[in-house]
Every structure is written in structure tokens, then in C-alpha cells.
Amino acid sequence: MSSGPNIFDRHLLRVRQRRARRLTPATFLLDRVAADLGDRLSAVLRKFDVAVDLGTPSDAVRRVLAANNNISTIVAAGLDGDDDGLRVTADEETLPFAERSLDLVVSALALQFVNDLPGALIQIRRALKPDGLLLAALIGGDSLTELRSAFAAAESEVEGGISPRVAPFADIRELGGLLQRAGFALPVVDSERVAVRYDSALALMRDLRRMGATNILHERLRTPLKRSTLERVMAIYVDRFADADGRVRATFEIIWLSGWVPHESQQKPLKPGSAAQRLADALGTIELPAGEKPERGC
Secondary structure, three states: OOOOOEEOOOHHHHHHHHHHHHHOOOOOOHHHHHHHHHHHHOOOOOOEEOOOOOOOOOHHHHHHHOOOOOOEEEEEEEEEOOOOOHHHHHHHHOOOOOOEEEEEEEOOHHHHHHOHHHHHHHHHHHHEEEEEEEEEEOOOOOOOOHHHHHHHHHHHHOOOOOOOOOOOOOOOHHHHHHHHHHEEEEEEEEEEEEEEEEEHHHHHHHHHHHOOOOOOOOOOOOOOOOOOHHHHHHHHHHHHHEEEOEEEEEEEEEEEEEEEEOOOOOOOOOOOOOOOOOOHHOOOOOOOOOOOOOOOOO
């Protein structure tokens, strides 16, 4: 296991994910991400002999991969699962794959719960062949800001202090740098926000339970939530985040990462000073020395 930070209780994560599968799972975010992943892969015009779906807590992504004619073999990698395809027992923090053995690694809404994300990205890059691709979606730091705010206000008011309730997910501004540090070329990071409306904050919390996404922070309180605190959370949520019809909003930020393992065939940036045409000529303007101001009317 990774010797890095220990933010998430990953054993509890597996327990919560198994419980979610026994309930009626809430899969709308996963299904949306899987469809988007399929669209993104369809724009990549190359063959992938071996693709690994890393940690995705359903078979939604693998169904999309199976419809892609450019992918030959699909392997599910994770600690849990009940699908009938090829499966490797693996933790996202300790990958069992040999170096340069994979062509494609995809992951949907799993890597946000990895304690050492930089280390996981390095392992993925090592497992990919030259010109191999990583394409992953994870929950970003602007998710559930409404719930975080309501809990902080309610606990401060009712209990005289606040406790960690919503995970500190990754910030999009940091992830491009992590891809580069891990050794990926042509890194791309983008995000989208999905607004979901609920009848109440309690309905949102029930959905999080059915996603297997309730609080798994190591620093979480072990005592049950007080009824008075929960009632105040619901009231504050309505007061601050309700629409005109009384329904409340919840925001989910989905961050997309993509990066290629370096290969000689990939496009390289031009060396400084190698341009064949001056920028001023291309723009049809006059180039001035540094620090010199243009005359008025120019």
C-alpha cells in the first residue's frame, strides 16, 4: 500500500460500495460519465489492444468500451465487482500490472478516493506502453459545496464547532501539474458542473448513500449525527439553496484527465526562435522594442 497521506478509509469505502449495490444504486452520474467517456474515445483514431477499467464502481464504462471497435481486450481492475468479463483484483493505490503492458487505462469516479493520487498516476504511466493513453473522470473540489456549507453552519450553531463531513476532493488547477509530474505528455484537464435538484437535503444524502459515496474520511466523527443538527442542516439548505419551487440544488464537479505516455511519433512543441514567420507580420502590425509605447493614433 502507499506510504503517502492517509485521508480516506478505503476499507470503509468498499463496505459502503457493497451496501450501495445491495440497495437500488443511484448511477446517474456514472452513466453520464460513461457516455461522455465513450464520446471522447471515439475521437481517438487508433487501436488499443489491452484496455483496463480501473476502479469504476459499476460496469457502465466497460459496456461503452465493448462498443468501441478499436479496443480488443477489456479488463476490469478493482477489489469488488460481479461482472462476467476479465477481472484483476487490484487496489487503485497498488497496481499489479507489469511495466509497458497496457495500451489504455480508463477510470470513472474512483480516483477521487485514492490517498496518494500522484503515486497512482505514476503507477498508471509506468503500466502503459509508449503512446498509451490515460482517460479518467473524478469528482472535483467544487462538488457538494452546498452540503458542505449547510453542515458547517448547522454544526457551528447547534454543537459549537464543525467536523469534516465532505471530502476535500482535488482542485482542477493542480491536476494538470500532477499529470506532468507523473510523466505524461500532452496533458489535458477540463471540468463540467452538473446541477441536480432534490426535494430536500435528506433526499440528496439518501442518493449519496446509494452511490456508496458517504463520509469515509479517517478524521470523521464516529458518533451518530444528532437529530437536531440534521434538522438544522435541512433548514439551512432550503434557506440558502432552494429554487422558487422549494426544491434544493446540489452541484457535482466532474474533472476529466487525459495524458499520453511519451512516444517519438507524438507532436513536439517547436523550439524557441524556430518560427518561419514573425508574429507581427502574421497580424499585420508593427513590432516595437520592449518597453516602447506606440504613438497615439497608431
